[in-house]
Amino acid sequence: MNSPALQIxxxxxxxxxxxxxxxxxxxxxxxxxxxxxxxxxxxxxxxxTLMRALASAQPxxxxxxxxxxxxxxxxxRAQRLAWLPQTGVSAGTSLTVxxxxxxxxxxxxxxxxxxxxxxxxxxxxxxxxxGLDALANRPIAALSGGEQQLALIAxxxxxxxxxxxxxxxxxxxxxxxxxxxxxxxxxRCERGACALVVLHDLNLALQADAVIVVHEGRALPARSPGxxxxxxxxxxxxxxxxxxxxxxxxxxWIATLV
Amino acid sequence: MKNLGRVAVLxxxxxxxxxxxxxxxxxxxxxxxxxxxxxxxxxxQLRLPRAASAWLAGAALGLAGAIAQGLFRNPLADxxxxxxxxxxxLAVSLVLAASSALAGASMLxxxxxxxxxxxxxxxxxxxxxxxxxxxxMPGLGIPLAAFLxxxxxxxxxLMLAGGLREGPVLLLAxxxxxxxLAAAAETLALMAPDILRARQAFLLxxxxxxxxxxxxxxxxxxxxxxxxxxxxxxALDALTLGDDAARTLGLPLSACRALLVAALALTTGAAVAQxxxxxxxxxxxPHLVRAMGPTLHRGLLIQSALCGGALLGLADALCRGLAxxxxxxxxxxxxxxxxxYLLIRLRQRASVEPIR
Numbered sequence: 001m002n003s004p005a006l007q008i009x010x011x012x013x014x015x016x017x018x019x020x021x022x023x024x025x026x027x028x029x030x031x032x033x034x035x036x037x038x039x040x041x042x043x044x045x046x047x048x049t050l051m052r053a054l055a056s057a058q059p060x061x062x063x064x065x066x067x068x069x070x071x072x073x074x075x076x077r078a079q080r081l082a083w084l085p086q087t088g089v090s091a092g093t094s095l096t097v098x099x100x101x102x103x104x105x106x107x108x109x110x111x112x113x114x115x116x117x118x119x120x121x122x123x124x125x126x127x128x129x130x131g132l133d134a135l136a137n138r139p140i141a142a143l144s145g146g147e148q149q150l151a152l153i154a155x156x157x158x159x160x161x162x163x164x165x166x167x168x169x170x171x172x173x174x175x176x177x178x179x180x181x182x183x184x185x186x187x188r189c190e191r192g193a194c195a196l197v198v199l200h201d202l203n204l205a206l207q208a209d210a211v212i213v214v215h216e217g218r219a220l221p222a223r224s225p226g227x228x229x230x231x232x233x234x235x236x237x238x239x240x241x242x243x244x245x246x247x248x249x250x251x252x253w254i255a256t257l258v
Numbered sequence: 259m260k261n262l263g264r265v266a267v268l269x270x271x272x273x274x275x276x277x278x279x280x281x282x283x284x285x286x287x288x289x290x291x292x293x294x295x296x297x298x299x300x301x302x303q304l305r306l307p308r309a310a311s312a313w314l315a316g317a318a319l320g321l322a323g324a325i326a327q328g329l330f331r332n333p334l335a336d337x338x339x340x341x342x343x344x345x346x347x348l349a350v351s352l353v354l355a356a357s358s359a360l361a362g363a364s365m366l367x368x369x370x371x372x373x374x375x376x377x378x379x380x381x382x383x384x385x386x387x388x389x390x391x392x393x394x395m396p397g398l399g400i401p402l403a404a405f406l407x408x409x410x411x412x413x414x415x416l417m418l419a420g421g422l423r424e425g426p427v428l429l430l431a432x433x434x435x436x437x438x439l440a441a442a443a444e445t446l447a448l449m450a451p452d453i454l455r456a457r458q459a460f461l462l463x464x465x466x467x468x469x470x471x472x473x474x475x476x477x478x479x480x481x482x483x484x485x486x487x488x489x490x491x492x493a494l495d496a497l498t499l500g501d502d503a504a505r506t507l508g509l510p511l512s513a514c515r516a517l518l519v520a521a522l523a524l525t526t527g528a529a530v531a532q533x534x535x536x537x538x539x540x541x542x543x544p545h546l547v548r549a550m551g552p553t554l555h556r557g558l559l560i561q562s563a564l565c566g567g568a569l570l571g572l573a574d575a576l577c578r579g580l581a582x583x584x585x586x587x588x589x590x591x592x593x594x595x596x597x598x599y600l601l602i603r604l605r606q607r608a609s610v611e612p613i614r
Contacts (some may be wrong), residue, residue, distance in 0.1 A: 055506045078508025087500035092333030094548045094558055095498060103496055107508040111492050139552040155499070 004030035005194045006054075006081075006163045011061040013049050023049055026061075026219040029212065033162065036185055036195040037222060038205035041214030041237050047198045048086065050219070051167045054196075055083040064163060078107035082161035086168050089140055089148055097143070097151045098136040101126055104158030126157035129184040130177075145172040153181060157188060164188070164195040170204060182207060202234070202255035206244065213237045225253040261557045264550050268564035272313055275571025279309025282579035303470075311468035312574035312588070313567040314476035315533040316543075318525040320566020321483050323540030324547075324559050325522045328494035329515065330429050337526040337540035340428070340519070341435035345411020346530040348443040349403040350460050354453040355446055357399070401475075401531040404460070408527035411439055412519065422515045424501040463536030463589025465574050472532040479528030480563065486521035490514035491556035536589045538596025539566050539573075545603065569596070 008029040015023045024046030031037055039047050053059050054069075057077055062069040064080050072080065082104065089100070104126065105119040115123075127133050130150045140148060149172045156164055166185075170178045182204065185195055189209075199205040210222040211230055215237040223230040231244040234255065241258040280301055281287045288297065322337030330339070338344075412432075416422065419431035447454055459466070493514035496504040504511060529536070543566035547558055570588070573595060577586040 052502065055502070073508075074510075075508035078506055081506070083503065083506050085500065085502040087502055090331035090498050090500065092327065092548070093498040094552050095495060095554065096552045099495070099552070099554055100498070103499060103507065106492060106496055109492075111489055111509055111514070141552075152499070152503075 005033045005065065006031040006196070007063040007066075008054075009061050009063075011050075011053070011059060013046060013053055013059065016049055016052075022217060024214065024217055024219065026050065029219055029222065031163065031194040031196055033192050033194050034189050035209040036189050036197060037210045037212060038208035039196055039198045039212050039214065039219075040200070040202060040205045040234070045214040045237075046217070047214055048167050051083065051085070051165050051196075051198060054165055055081065055085070075107055075110070078161075079159070080161055081163045081165065082156045082159040083165040084153060084156045084167055084169055086171070088145075089152065091141075093140050095140050096137050097132060097140060097154075098123060098127070100140050100151050101132075101154045101158050104155040107159060107161075122158045122160050123154075126154040129157060129180075129187060130154050131180055146174060146177055149173055150177060150181070153184075157184065160193075162193050164193060166195060166197040168198055168200065170199065170201060178204065202242070206253040206255060261553060261561070264547070264553075264557075264561055265564060268561060268568055271568035272564060272571055275313060275568055275575055276309050278575035278579065279312060279571060280305050282575050283582065287579045307470045307473050308465050308468045308578075309571060309575065311472040311476055311532055312465045313571040314473060314480055315465070315468075315529040315536065316539050316570025316573075317563040317567035318476060318480045318483060318529040319536065319540040319570070320543035321480065321487065321559060321563040322522050322525040322529070323542075323566065324544040324555070324562035325487055325494075325518050325525075326540070327544050328497060328555055328558070329518050329522070330426075331497055331500075332429070333545070334541070335429070336538075337522065337529075338535070339436070340432040340522065341411030341415040341439060342408035342523060342526045342530065343411070343535050344436040344439035344443065345407040345409070345414070346404040346527070347407070347457075347461065347535065348439045348446070349407025349410070350400055351443045351446045351453060351457055353399050353403040354456050355450040358450060358452050400460075401472075404534075405527045405531035408530050409523050411435060412523040412527075414439070416519070422512065422519060424511075424515075459587065460534040461589075462587035463534040463592070464587050465533050466585065468532055476528055476532055479524055483521040483525035484559070484563070486517045486524070487559055488556065490518050491554065491559055494518070494555035494559075533570075534589065536570060537593045538600075539570050539592050542596035542599055543569060545600065549603070 008026045011026040012022060013024040015021045039050070041047055054062060057069040060068065060070070064072065064077070069077065101123045102115055102119065105115060105122060109115060109119060127136055130153060132147075132150055132154055135143065135147060140151060143151065149169070153166070153169055156166065169181055173181060185197070189195060197208065205211055206225045208225065210224055212222045213220045213230070213233040215233065220233050223233065225244070231242065234242045234244065243256050243258050245254055245256065247254050278287070282305070283297065283300070319337055323335075326335040326337055326339055327333055329335075415428065415432040415435045418435055419428040422428070447457065493504070493509050493511055496507050496509055496511070526540075544558060544562045546565050547553070547561040553561070570592060573591045574588045577588045577591050580586070
């Protein structure tokens with residue numbers, strides 16, 4: 001049997017403030033190729049810290065393709081795991097959209113190799129997937145916040161990594177762009193990638209193949225959106241009466257505050 | 259504008275600055291080959307090294323400014339941030355105080371064109387024209403002190419920050435070190451007020467003392483700076499994504515940081531040593547280049563160097579030619595031009611995007 005693309009076992013994360021207090025415990029979490037998983041939970045629950053830990057490869061207990069994350073070299077790791085943090089681009093950047101998205105190819109080109117056809121093709125396909133082709137040669141600084149966010153997401157797609165981590169990717173995005181992002185994500189997963197996506201919008205999270213709820217310092221087991229246990233997890237985590245219903249069109253699930 | 263076009267414009271401006279600098283003498287600008295033939299010796303021995311030094315020092319500062327702004331992801335960063343300026347300031351004050359103490363305060367006579375022996379060595383000559391031991395290393399004392407002081411300032415900042423840290427820690431350490439060293443230099447000036455006048459030339463920046471050795475030193479520093487920084491250009495591009503994301507791109511970021519800080523210290527130190535604390539060139543050059551259109555850091559580094567060279571070269575030629583035979587301190591004009599330009603940009607930006 002193939003090992004999962006990303007596997008986490010007995011991972012204990014501390015608060016990033018240096019107090020040494022425990023923040024989040026992940027007993028068993030695995031992402032299989034072809035599926036995207038939503039990570040939801042209240043603010044401050046440790047979702048971003050988990051993302052950062054996965055991206056930094058510091059703590060033990062994380063495997064990619066069956067090999068401990070910190071056993072890969074930084075470059076091998078970067079080729080296999082791409083991460084969109086919450087930080088935007090820095091002020092005064094002088095890159096174009098195309099040049100920024102090309103940074104997603106840095107794990108393959110390294111410092112010195114000029115981009116080749118494969119790199120250009122990956123960038124092109126990432127731009128197309130998010131509808132950014134027309135903006136490719138515009139300076140990043142001249143774009144709106146939502147367009148900048150799309151360019152940053154395209155950077156992650158351009159890496160063509162089998163594991164993708166997105167922290168709040170829909171922030172700054174209007175509804176059509178959110179849809180575009182979700183479609184692009186789905187497309188990538190159909191081609192064999194997997195993704196872990198932190199989302200605050202429960203209705204978007206319910207479009208995922210699986211949902212993981214963070215509650216009281218633990219990542220609860222992943223559940224499919226139709227799983228009746230998911231509603232109970234959400235109610236416990238958010239302390240609100242949340243109802244998960246099948247949408248009248250029968251194709252998806254929606255969450256409502258009761 | 260495409261990269262090649264920009265390089266062509268910037269190189270042309272640099273050549274123009276060289277031409278203006280070669281033609282600027284005590285009687286203002288003199289044109290034509292007859293005038294040049296008559297002044298040939300003057301031009302080759304005095305004006306050429308001066309004009310070339312101005313261009314090279316500006317280029318070194320432009321490169322350093324682009325590195326600093328990329329490294330600290332801050333468009334307001336300038337080459338003097340890491341304590342290099344204050345370090346050089348203190349070291350120069352120390353040397354001036356020492357030589358004036360040795361020579362006796364009566365020997366002081368401003369900084370008028372005594373020393374052409376190399377870099378700011380002339381300052382020292384004016385501070386101690388008859389002193390014994392200083393005469394043994396003509397023209398080396400002040401530039402060497404400024405260079406070592408600049409490097410020491412950067413090292414202090416690095417130590418205070420606990421090494422090559424990412425984020426604002428190093429920047430803050432640089433600011434703190436800069437304040438402390440500047441305070442020390444001011445204290446020294448209080449105790450030895452006779453150095454004030456010679457020190458002023460250093461603080462304002464001037465090419466008056468640049469000689470053939472300055473051209474060589476600056477040329478080597480600029481070449482080394484480019485060799486160190488250019489391979490790291492893609493790392494600077496990556497840093498625009500923020501430290502977190504940049505770290506996950508598999509690039510050797512720590513090594514690049516070290517190389518870039520080395521290039522920054524080297525180019526800034528060399529420029530400060532030869533022409534003093536010329537302001538605004540390092541800050542304005544990368545801004546001017548970015549205003550011409552988007553570019554990767556590879557292009558930004560090269561073009562900022564070319565732009566800084568053209569800026570300081572032109573400023574220097576203007577300072578010498580406009581009010582001849584009087585000279586304005588070069589640093590005054592760069593501060594006026596650079597500050598004015600940034601002010602205009604700021605106003606433009608404020609009118610385009612009201613409040614975010």
